[in-house]
Amino acid sequence: MNIIGTGSALPKKIVTNDELSSFLDTSDEWITSRTGIRSRHVISDEKIEDLGMEAARRAIADAGLEISDIDFFICSNVINEYVTPGISCIIAAGLGMKCPCIDINCACPGFIYAMDIADTYISAGKYSNVLIVCPEEPTRMTSWEDRSTCVLFGDGAGAAVFTKGDNLKATRLSADPAPDKIWQFHKLTPTPYITKEETEVPLQMKGRDVFRFAVSTSARDIRELLAGVNMTIDDVDYFMIHQANMRIIEGIRNALGVEEKRFPTNIADHGNSSSASCPILLDECNRKGLFKKGDILVFSAFGAGLLSAAAILEW
Ligand code: COA
Numbered sequence: 001m002n003i004i005g006t007g008s009a010l011p012k013k014i015v016t017n018d019e020l021s022s023f024l025d026t027s028d029e030w031i032t033s034r035t036g037i038r039s040r041h042v043i044s045d046e047k048i049e050d051l052g053m054e055a056a057r058r059a060i061a062d063a064g065l066e067i068s069d070i071d072f073f074i075c076s077n078v079i080n081e082y083v084t085p086g087i088s089c090i091i092a093a094g095l096g097m098k099c100p101c102i103d104i105n106c107a108c109p110g111f112i113y114a115m116d117i118a119d120t121y122i123s124a125g126k127y128s129n130v131l132i133v134c135p136e137e138p139t140r141m142t143s144w145e146d147r148s149t150c151v152l153f154g155d156g157a158g159a160a161v162f163t164k165g166d167n168l169k170a171t172r173l174s175a176d177p178a179p180d181k182i183w184q185f186h187k188l189t190p191t192p193y194i195t196k197e198e199t200e201v202p203l204q205m206k207g208r209d210v211f212r213f214a215v216s217t218s219a220r221d222i223r224e225l226l227a228g229v230n231m232t233i234d235d236v237d238y239f240m241i242h243q244a245n246m247r248i249i250e251g252i253r254n255a256l257g258v259e260e261k262r263f264p265t266n267i268a269d270h271g272n273s274s275s276a277s278c279p280i281l282l283d284e285c286n287r288k289g290l291f292k293k294g295d296i297l298v299f300s301a302f303g304a305g306l307l308s309a310a311a312i313l314e315w
Contacts (some may be wrong), residue, residue: 001122001130002165003313005063008276008283009054010156013044017151024147031151036246040154040271043137048080049090051157052135055279056095059159062286065129070161072127073101074117076110076134076275078304079141091133099127107182108242108303109173110134110275111158112311115299116171118162133159136274141184143202152245154271158279169296169312172225175305176213181206182304210306214244215251218300221310222256226298229312233258235296236312238285242301243267243277252300264290274303291315 016039017028031037052075060067075088082090086103106113111134118130135157142150162168185201218241226232233256241249246267253263264285273280278299285291295315302308 001162002167005059005161006283006286007055007058007159008280009051010041011043026147037271038268043155048135048137052091052133053094055157055159063161070131071099072130074114109301109309111278112309130162134275136276141203156273156276158276167314171311173309214248214302217308218252219255225310237295240299244272
């Protein structure tokens with residue numbers, strides 16, 4: 001399949017590290033040196049589905065299509081205010097879209113998982129124009145009294161439109177299930193019959209384990225994916241890495257031995273926006289005119305699950 005449009009939308013509220021330091025025992029120096037994050041966009045009065053709709057409209061316009069041209073819609077989302085229906089239906093209703101839509105919850109690699117699903121459907125001849133939207137609000141998952149998690153995240157929505165073609169060269173999805181590394185519990189409605197204990201626990205993370213997983217898995221995914229299609233690191237113009245932490249991105253870059261200019265980043269202004277991270281970065285690079293036709297982009301993302309994914313896409 002080919003990519004034909006990108007879009008993104010961000011909450012207007014920007015929170016700096018200094019603002020966090022006013023109510024948390026942290027500092028701009030600690031956050032910047034450990035993560036590379038200086039500020040993040042945080043949901044205040046917006047609804048995440050509205051940001052998803054805005055990102056979708058921009059991606060569809062960038063593709064030169066109408067909403068009615070989209071015949072399949074995939075949403076990648078971890079949390080939103082609705083339990084049901086899926087956020088894909090909420091966004092589809094807002095856009096006036098009538099095609100089938102599904103939700104996936106694959107955390108940070110969700111955009112690449114969605115690309116793999118879209119490619120499978122398009123290759124099978126079932127759908128022609130697939131919209132992927134990743135609306136994410138991870139700032140609603142952490143405790144804002146927990147300095148080890150809340151400083152890491154930011155909100156936003158990224159989107160892309162794909163159509164028939166052979167520009168997606170390969171994808172690689174993988175799982176190393178370990179639900180104790182990144183997790184959160186929410187409480188379900190009690191019934192007269194529930195006797196087990198259920199608790200509400202905000203996002204928990206074994207930061208160092210996740211860090212090691214991210215660097216080693218991403219470097220492995222990228223190497224194996226390229227080798228599978230007889231390409232090398234030198235064939236790649238840009239590495240579009242999940243923006244979780246600048247030290248993770250640098251670790252991957254050093255493991256692959258690639259110079260900085262082929263690793264675009266926006267972590268400093270966004271923090272980790274889960275599956276929205278890759279498509280927001282993609283849209284920002286596209287709007288800046290960074291890519292030229294024929295450029296090879298490699299995507300790599302990792303996160304809760306633990307899941308990881310990578311893809312090679314010719315621009
Ligand atoms: N400000 C100041 N100090 C902080 C802090 C903050 N925001 N967060 C944690 N600390 C403290 C800890 O309490 C600890 O203090 P102690 O030594 O007195 O116990 C100290 O800093 C070191 O904590 P540690 O967790 O060992 O730091 P680290 O170097 O591993 O960095 C992360 C923490 C979270 C930045 C790092 O582990 C990381 O980036 N992990 C990957 C997280 C991630 O990206 N997850 C999402 C993947 S999709």
